[in-house]
Amino acid sequence: MCMAELVKLIRIVDAVRAFEQSQPFRYYAITDDRTCEACMKYDGDWFSWEDMVNTFPDLERISDATYLPHIHPNCRCQIIREMI
Ligand SMILES: [Zn+2]
Numbered sequence: 001m002c003m004a005e006l007v008k009l010i011r012i013v014d015a016v017r018a019f020e021q022s023q024p025f026r027y028y029a030i031t032d033d034r035t036c037e038a039c040m041k042y043d044g045d046w047f048s049w050e051d052m053v054n055t056f057p058d059l060e061r062i063s064d065a066t067y068l069p070h071i072h073p074n075c076r077c078q079i080i081r082e083m084i
């Protein structure tokens with residue numbers, strides 16, 4: 001791959017990332033009898049990208065639309081990017 005192609009590719013990746021990070025994210029707790037109060041508290045909440053990374057320091061990226069907040073060990077919650 002030549003340099004110009006590489007630069008073009010990086011611009012596309014940056015644009016995709018900027019788009020992803022401009023979208024709202026929604027917290028989904030798995031709600032059953034094992035769900036703790038900390039997880040329940042966030043269930044259904046909306047976050048901007050910035051709020052999400054600031055609120056959940058252990059955030060793990062699973063895919064471009066799915067993140068795991070890991071607010072405690074064995075946390076089963078997911079944060080999903082919602083398209084607008
Ligand atoms: Zn929990």
Ligand SMILES: [Zn+2]
Nearest residue numbers: 039075076077
């Ligand atoms: Zn949880």
